[in-house]
Amino acid sequence: MVGPVIYTFGTQEQKDRFLPDILNFDTWWCQGYSEPGSGSDLASLKTKAVLDGDQYIVNGSKTWTTLAQNADWIFCLVRTETTQKKQEGISFLLIDMNTPGIEVKPIITIDGDHEVNSVFFTDVKVPADQLIGEEGKGWTYAKFLLAHERFGIAGVPVVKVQIDRLKNLTAEYNDADLNRKIAELEIDLEALEFTELRTLAAIAEGGHPGAESSILKIRGTEIQQRLTELYVEAAGQYILPYEGPDGFESNRTPSGPEYASPSVAQYLNYRKTSIYGGSNEIQKNIIAKAILGV
């Protein structure tokens, strides 16, 4: 996500400093976008950065921060100015997670996992050369990043692998109802994949992913969620046991197919996909406004 922002809007110095480590998987990044009061209305964000000499002082909080507990860096949308139009006072800052004043608190999701977090900033000092582009232009970079994010979220390759896996796992049942539903899903996936290829072709000719990428996000997450439903359906009643007697670490597994218990965790976990990266309702607003012009 942050890679394209840095190589498109960053200074040469920033490119040299951050991109090689990203390419080598030496640094992990997390995303500081959502705030408790700013979800779908992202531009209303309140985390504040005040320039003080050659550094910004950051105060505020971010939420639903995926894998912040493992991240080396966070890219953050911060408010550097209170403006009439809320989008105009936003800037894009890169912050080292080891900076004093950053606190990460886990949020446990309904699948029982620790994937997301709250991140709190108290007088966090960030060198001013970690600002991307111009102060106050952060919203432009944020939207650019989101368009790229939607590509990843579409998840076509992962879904392909998971559909094949489901077919293999359930081949022995010869269940006509299940097989029909899998085929319908594959057909939808074909349409999505070629839509993605059309968008990629346009980018290859020098274009940028625009509002069309919202199609990828909406349909991609719908397909992923339906796939998780099919896993649950295939496992039937055997989804019921969840944790072993000693929790998830247990070696003693319940009866039924091996994929049963992970299926329901995945089903619950994937409810997030129609919420994150701009909820699917917001994606439809984007298409309505930017493409249909209504």
Next chain:
Amino acid sequence: MNLNYSDEQNMLREQVLKFCETNYDFIDREKILESDSGFSKDNWQQFAELGWLAVPFKEENGGFNFGPVELTVLFEEFGKALVVEPYLSSVVMSGTIIENSNHKNKSSIIEKIISGEHQISVAYAEPNIGYKFFDCYASTSVNNNILSLNGTKSLVLNAGNASQFIVLAKHDGLSALIMIDAEVDGLSIQSFKTIDGQTCGELTFENVSIDTDSIIASGVDAEALFNKMMDLSILCISAEAVGAMNASYMKTVQYTKEREQFSQPISNFQVLQHRMVDMFIETELTKSLLIKATLQLDSNDPNAENTISALKVQVGKAGRLIGQNAVQLHGGMGVSNEMSIGHYLKRFTAIDSMFGNTQYHINKYQTNQ
């Protein structure tokens, strides 16, 4: 057609509602889930004192002689609060079988269920038979003149707390319901947490010796009794689902009125309004089939079995739609384990998986037509 509840039924509903308001908020429930037994013994004792454990039993066995209507009243309220106490397994499932069986001591066993002293679970599922419960592998055999039981039973609700099990097994090649003490030699129990925070267990029987008195139903009688128990159990979890649907859409409406984005409550947005209307419509449609099925079961209508399948399908589909949209409209908060809303989705998912899922009952309905 009079579809009004009686004063007595309304009083029961009020009583359960009050109990849940006082003793069953989300934090109380979390504490219960974390306990070793997975339910509250205090609550269970209160259920006994309030007479709830006696609801479906005949007067001659110390019960109130209430029927499916009263059970659905109870379960609807349980569903709103996501009650986890093992009422379904111990009172509805085991109670129905015992009361209609030829067990020679059934009165004294039912007495102990009603007093809250004993919990009993039905062991019907197995690792490899899906929903074809009568195709079970657990079976009796005679070795050295001793009748014994071998096999595995899965997904036994509340197994860790049961003092006795009613096991569906083959005896002389026919289906049989066999009553077995939890403490008996050769029976090992492994307990698991379920996806919705309840508990279930896997039972392994290795040469467990039984006497013929413990076979409380056999052959076609056993299967008929088992099916009767299934129908009533589906009705009860469907009522529970209706309660959970009700709570889900109402909590969602409340949340969207409070949550502000774009300088206004998100309930102002028409797309969300329509989504919540869909949730409401599905709740009402489910309630309709629930009432239809309840009345048919109550009057032993021959169409009841089919209506039960229709109900189970509606519960599965509506539960999914309502559970998913409730989470969606709560945004990130919906997938947070600290909010109750995601726990309704888990319960809908568990309910769909039990006693035949949506696809199973679509096929059953189609075959029965």
